[in-house]
Amino acid sequence: MSAPMHAVWIEALTAVLLIASGLFALAGALGLLSLKNFFLRMHASALPNTVGAWCVTLASIVHFSALEERFAIHTWVIVILLSMTVPVTTLLLARTALFRGRQARADVPPPLGKRRVE
């Protein structure tokens, strides 16, 4: 199955990148479960979105480039797509949390320019 150029160090690099991604995703999920506040949990969920996706994408690029003996960079599209969509989702969720916190009179920062939301 493996091509002749599929050396040991390429497999080792792929394995290290994959395990790093798994550990980062696990750390993000642990933070998502154990942190106290919603705004703190948003930081934890950013970990698999960025570092995890980058590590898996780099592992896929290294593996398929060695397997097909050409520069297989197609997986990069997923990282580009995530880097465009994840900030939008994060911003919308942060605004949602602020809005609902102000409606519930929770301890969130007031809107700029006004003292109290109506």
Added chain:
Amino acid sequence: MSVLLSGAILATLSCYALAMALTAMRLFRGPSAQDRVLALDSLYIIGLLIILTLGIRYASRMYFEVALLIALFGFVSSAALAKFLLRGEVIE
């Protein structure tokens, strides 16, 4: 597929499964609605990472397109849910 790479893929998939279980716990427990939306978004991302890892395992290009579709649907569903929580309706 050597023993090193298949063992690493097995360990990575175990880490992802544990992370999905913890995220699902937050999804069921979550005190507010935005916590549940955040956990659902995180579940989508971890599923995408699992499918990319399976693509490496089975050396197939089909998994890449599935992962692309999951990324798109995850973004659309999370944005729609956040918009619904913010405004009370999705399309204004």
